[in-house]
Each structure stands twice: as structure tokens, then as C-alpha cells.
Amino acid sequence: MIGxxxxxxxxxxxxxTPGGIVRDRRAAPRGILAIEGGHFAEELLRQTGDWIADxxxxxxxxxxxxxxxxxxxxxxxxxxxxxxxIAAALVPVPFDGADVLLxxxxxxxxxxxxxxxxxxxxxxxxxxxxxxxxxxIACLPGSHSKxxxxxxxxxxxxxxxxxxxxxxxxxxxxxxxxxxxxGPTDPAAFDRGLARAENPGHLLHxxxxxxxxxxxxxxxxxxxxxxxxxLLIGHEVRAALPPGGGAVHLIGSAPLCAxxxxxxxxxxxxxxxxxxxxxxxxxxxxxxDAPWSI
Amino acid sequence: MIGxxxxxxxxxxxxxTPGGIVRDRRAAPRGILAIEGGHFAEELLRQTGDWIADxxxxxxxxxxxxxxxxxxxxxxxxxxxxxxxIAAALVPVPFDGADVLLxxxxxxxxxxxxxxxxxxxxxxxxxxxxxxxxxxIACLPGSHSKxxxxxxxxxxxxxxxxxxxxxxxxxxxxxxxxxxxxGPTDPAAFDRGLARAENPGHLLHxxxxxxxxxxxxxxxxxxxxxxxxxLLIGHEVRAALPPGGGAVHLIGSAPLCAxxxxxxxxxxxxxxxxxxxxxxxxxxxxxxDAPWSI
Numbered sequence: 001m002i003g004x005x006x007x008x009x010x011x012x013x014x015x016x017t018p019g020g021i022v023r024d025r026r027a028a029p030r031g032i033l034a035i036e037g038g039h040f041a042e043e044l045l046r047q048t049g050d051w052i053a054d055x056x057x058x059x060x061x062x063x064x065x066x067x068x069x070x071x072x073x074x075x076x077x078x079x080x081x082x083x084x085x086i087a088a089a090l091v092p093v094p095f096d097g098a099d100v101l102l103x104x105x106x107x108x109x110x111x112x113x114x115x116x117x118x119x120x121x122x123x124x125x126x127x128x129x130x131x132x133x134x135x136x137i138a139c140l141p142g143s144h145s146k147x148x149x150x151x152x153x154x155x156x157x158x159x160x161x162x163x164x165x166x167x168x169x170x171x172x173x174x175x176x177x178x179x180x181x182x183g184p185t186d187p188a189a190f191d192r193g194l195a196r197a198e199n200p201g202h203l204l205h206x207x208x209x210x211x212x213x214x215x216x217x218x219x220x221x222x223x224x225x226x227x228x229x230x231l232l233i234g235h236e237v238r239a240a241l242p243p244g245g246g247a248v249h250l251i252g253s254a255p256l257c258a259x260x261x262x263x264x265x266x267x268x269x270x271x272x273x274x275x276x277x278x279x280x281x282x283x284x285x286x287x288x289d290a291p292w293s294i
Numbered sequence: 295m296i297g298x299x300x301x302x303x304x305x306x307x308x309x310x311t312p313g314g315i316v317r318d319r320r321a322a323p324r325g326i327l328a329i330e331g332g333h334f335a336e337e338l339l340r341q342t343g344d345w346i347a348d349x350x351x352x353x354x355x356x357x358x359x360x361x362x363x364x365x366x367x368x369x370x371x372x373x374x375x376x377x378x379x380i381a382a383a384l385v386p387v388p389f390d391g392a393d394v395l396l397x398x399x400x401x402x403x404x405x406x407x408x409x410x411x412x413x414x415x416x417x418x419x420x421x422x423x424x425x426x427x428x429x430x431i432a433c434l435p436g437s438h439s440k441x442x443x444x445x446x447x448x449x450x451x452x453x454x455x456x457x458x459x460x461x462x463x464x465x466x467x468x469x470x471x472x473x474x475x476x477g478p479t480d481p482a483a484f485d486r487g488l489a490r491a492e493n494p495g496h497l498l499h500x501x502x503x504x505x506x507x508x509x510x511x512x513x514x515x516x517x518x519x520x521x522x523x524x525l526l527i528g529h530e531v532r533a534a535l536p537p538g539g540g541a542v543h544l545i546g547s548a549p550l551c552a553x554x555x556x557x558x559x560x561x562x563x564x565x566x567x568x569x570x571x572x573x574x575x576x577x578x579x580x581x582x583d584a585p586w587s588i
Contacts, residue, residue: 112489112493113512116506144502160499161499162470163498166468168468169463173463174462201453202529202534204529207456212411218407235496239495
């Protein structure tokens with residue numbers, strides 16, 4: 001089968017064996033925002049036509065392609081959900097020459113009635129469920145970081161943290177950014193931000209410290225962005241980690257997962273880093289239970 | 295005497311009686327960023343020359359005019375400080391025809407060594423010390439909200455919250471702002487944000503709820519900015535209020551103080567709103583102890 005992780009800004013396709021091994025892969029900056037006039041079928045054929053010509057008849061699409069802004073809306077499925085529940089809620093879209101199914105996103109409602117959503121991350125989570133086992137905590141860091149609780153081998157609930165997008169907005173559009181120079185992450189400054197996040201003060205108060213430490217010559221312009229990153233990730237991890245710590249399964253880009261692992265371990269928990277092919281494994285796993293017509 | 299609150303973007307001058315009554319006043323959008331070439335003396339003469347010609351010989355300047363970007367730096371004075379300590383640290387600047395003194399800002403250091411600074415707010419605080427009495431809590435809401443603890447009639451310590459600037463950055467430069475329409479504050483939506491802030495979740499998590507409530511039709515585009523404002527102000531007030539509540543003295547613009555009062559009272563404390571002339575009263579009080587040479 002063919003599995004595609006089709007997000008807002010990128011398109012990643014995997015040609016998978018029945019056992020879920022990646023036989024071939026390709027990626028293009030052809031996210032749904034780059035596709036004009038709703039020509040998703042044409043784009044899919046352009047990207048994977050040779051695999052279809054070579055005999056593939058089953059295509060599973062996950063990510064924002066199943067949103068209102070994508071090819072067709074695959075309504076959010078309520079938690080708890082694992083591969084069988086997700087497979088039972090796949091949405092077919094018309095396509096010549098192959099069976100195309102859309103993976104639904106997941107939703108969950110907080111105790112006080114505030115909804116949560118994910119779209120694309122559920123497939124990555126399914127891809128690591130076998131490694132997590134019956135119970136565990138998984139985190140997908142990013143602009144909108146997702147923290148999921150796994151129970152009985154299913155995604156039981158999850159929470160989103162706006163840390164990545166808040167970092168970009170604070171850095172780019174507040175006085176804090178005026179004292180920052182671009183550069184690679186400075187691990188010592190990142191750790192100082194983490195340590196500050198352990199302080200009982202509120203994030204809105206800690207943020208001002210980025211400026212005053214700079215004003216008083218205690219934080220260099222080359223350290224300031226790393227400190228802010230440590231502060232935000234430290235706050236997120238401290239708030240999202242359940243009491244008692246335990247293990248956190250991190251899924252995503254290697255550099256970002258490395259920073260989160262540092263924060264998780266500073267909080268006394270253990271971090272396991274999974275690679276970005278979790279999406280391919282999740283597509284294969286959902287595809288196994290899917291109601292293919294061909 | 296003449297008292298001036300000379301900030302980054304505005305210039306407010308008061309002609310004061312020896313008892314501290316405002317005899318006359320004027321304001322202009324002539325903050326220090328608007329003064330080119332360091333011509334502060336010329337600007338001061340342009341704004342208050344008629345009062346000087348009429349016999350005023352003492353001029354006290356508070357605010358960013360005493361910063362490195364202003365006329366001359368008046369180094370930060372360490373807390374605790376009241377009117378006598380501030381008056382003893384005034385910095386003279388050369389000016390023909392009158393005695394001109396700069397009010398220093400204040401600094402304070404957190405338990406973990408992070409510095410705090412204020413410049414201008416110390417004068418407003420001195421202006422309400424008589425009304426607060428020996429002990430109390432005061433808050434000056436704004437881009438960088440200041441919360442000060444008053445002990446023995448002096449400013450004992452203070453903390454800054456970046457709430458106002460974070461609101462502007464989140465609204466203007468994240469996905470949250472895409473679902474917001476301009477308009478007056480919606481009190482019910484603001485209260486919903488306050489109520490959400492009472493929830494034990496972290497601000498970085500609560501922020502994502504602004505988006506999902508919108509996606510699920512539970513928050514209108516005309517309500518969304520007010521909800522975000524309630525969320526941020528609620529988080530700030532909950533974090534800054536000492537345990538046990540008590541009374542909070544609010545100093546600043548009337549509409550912003552009204553929102554903070556709503557948040558303070560939702561947290562079980564009592565709010566007192568002081569007017570913006572606190573700066574004039576503070577200038578008069580510091581001027582009383584100042585080492586004038588004329």
C-alpha cells in the first residue's frame with residue numbers, strides 16, 4: 001500500500017510492504033496550502049503515479065489533507081481510539097485507479113468542556129503504540145505540541161501546548177527579540193531557561209527575566225533565544241508531565257526531540273526518542289485494519 | 295514645582311502647588327523616542343517655558359527620560375525604597391534657568407538572582423503610598439505589568455509580568471489572531487477567559503483552547519480577543535496575588551484597571567482603582583524631599 005503524511009506545508013509518501021516496511025519514499029514541499037484549486041487528486045497522481053502503475057491499489061492519507069481546508073473533511077473521532085477505531089472511521093475519496101482513504105483526526109474534551117484536536121499526530125502515535133505498550137505518555141513537540149496519554153493500547157486523551165508558536169511570536173514581535181542574535185542552540189543557556197522554569201513563578205513573569213538578564217549583562221545576545229526556548233519547553237514539560245515522572249515517548253524532528261529530552265530528564269523522567277518514520281508505521285498499522293474495497 | 299512623567303511615547307507635565315495640588319497640566323506625544331538628536335532640554339523648555347517664565351525654578355522628571363536612551367542615565371536604586379530614598383538618589387542634569395532632577399528607576403533581585411526593573415512606576419507608586427498605608431499590594435497593569443509589595447510605607451519588592459506584550463504578540467502573530475474580530479471588550483467572554491485561568495492547566499495549554507473553542511463554534515470571532523485577554527489577565531492575577539487575597543491597589547488607565555479589578559475580584563480579593571494622576575502626586579511627594587539647589 002501507499003501511505004501519505006500530507007500536512008499544511010509538506011507531502012511525504014511511503015511505499016509500504018504488507019508488513020509495514022518502507023520500500024520506497026518521497027517528499028515534496030507540496031502541502032495542502034501549496035495546492036491550488038483543490039487539485040489534490042492530480043497532485044497525488046503526480047507524486048505516486050509510478051507506484052500505482054507498478055501495482056499499488058491502496059492509498060491511505062493522513063494529516064491536514066482530511067481537514068476542511070484539504071481534499072475532503074474526515075470528521076474528528078472522539079478518544080479513546082487506537083488503530084481499529086481509526087480504521088473504522090476512515091473516509092473514502094473518489095480517485096481513479098486506486099482506493100483512497102482519509103484518516104480522521106482525533107478530538108477529546110477537557111474536564112471544563114474545552115475541546116482538543118489533532119490531525120496527523122494520531123497516525124504517528126499509532127506508529128509507536130506497539131513500542132509504548134499498554135500504558136504510557138507520548139509527546140509530539142512542535143508549534144502546537146501534543147501530549148497524549150496511552151491506556152490499554154489506545155490514545156485515551158491528549159492536551160495541546162502552544163509553546164512553539166508562542167516562542168516564534170515572542171521572539172519575533174516583543175521587546176525580548178530585540179536582544180537576540182540568531183545562531184545554534186546554546187545548551188548552557190537552554191539549561192538556564194529550564195532551571196528558571198523549575199522556579200514556582202509564572203511564565204508571564206519569567207518572560208520578563210529574558211529582558212532584565214540581558215539588560216544587566218547576565219545573558220548574551222547569542223544566548224537569549226536558547227534561554228527563552230528552555231523557559232518555554234521547561235514550562236511545558238513541567239506542566240504536562242504527570243506526577244511521578246515515568247517515561248515520555250518523544251516523536252518528531254531529531255533536534256527538537258533532543259531539546260525536549262533534555263527538559264524531560266531535567267524534570268526527573270526518562271525520555272525515549274522515536275524517529276519521524278512513526279508516521280509510516282502508523283499508516284501501515286491503520287491500513288491493516290482498513291475496509292479496503294480493492 | 296514642575297513635575298514631568300516623560301516616558302517612551304508620551305510627555306505629561308504638571309504644575310504643582312507646594313501641597314501637591316495640580317494647578318495646571320499639559321500632555322504631548324513627545325516621548326523620548328520622538329526627540330531627535332538628544333534635544334531634551336529644548337523640548338522641556340518648549341513644553342514648560344511659560345511656567346518657568348512665571349517663576350517655577352524646580353523641575354522633577356520621572357520615567358524613561360532617566361534611562362540610557364533618555365537625557366542622562368539615573369542608575370537604578372535597589373529596593374526597599376520610599377520617597378526619602380528616591381529623593382536622595384535624584385540625578386541633576388544641566389539646564390538654564392531651573393533646577394532639573396531625574397528620578398531613578400528601582401531594581402530588585404529575585405530569590406534565584408534574576409533582576410527586576412521599573413522606571414516611572416516607582417513615582418506612581420509613591421503617589422499612592424499614603425492611601426495604601428504601611429502595607430499592601432499594588433499593581434500597575436500594562437505591556438509589562440508591575441506588582442509591588444508595600445511594607446513599612448516603602449516599595450519592598452516587585453515582579454513584572456509580560457502579559458500586555460504577550461497578548462499583542464499572540465493576537466497579532468499566531469493562529470489565534472486569525473479568528474479574532476476587533477471590537478470593544480466583551481465582558482462575558484472576558485469572564486470565560488478568567489474562569490479558564492482558574493483551571494489548573496498551564497497557560498501554554500489554555501492558549502490552544504482559544505483556537506479549538508473557535509473551531510467548534512463555542513467562541514465567536516467577536517468574543518475571541520476578550521477571552522484571550524481574560525485568560526492572560528486571569529493567569530497573571532492568580533500568580534501575582536499573595537495567598538489569602540486581601541486588597542490590590544490598581545494604578546493606570548481606567549479601562550485596563552477595570553479589567554484587572556474584575557480579575558482581582560474573581561480571585562476573591564478586593565480591588566481599589568487609583569487614577570493616572572498618581573504620577574503627579576508621586577512627583578510632588580518626591581519633590582518635597584529633593585535636594586534642590588535653588
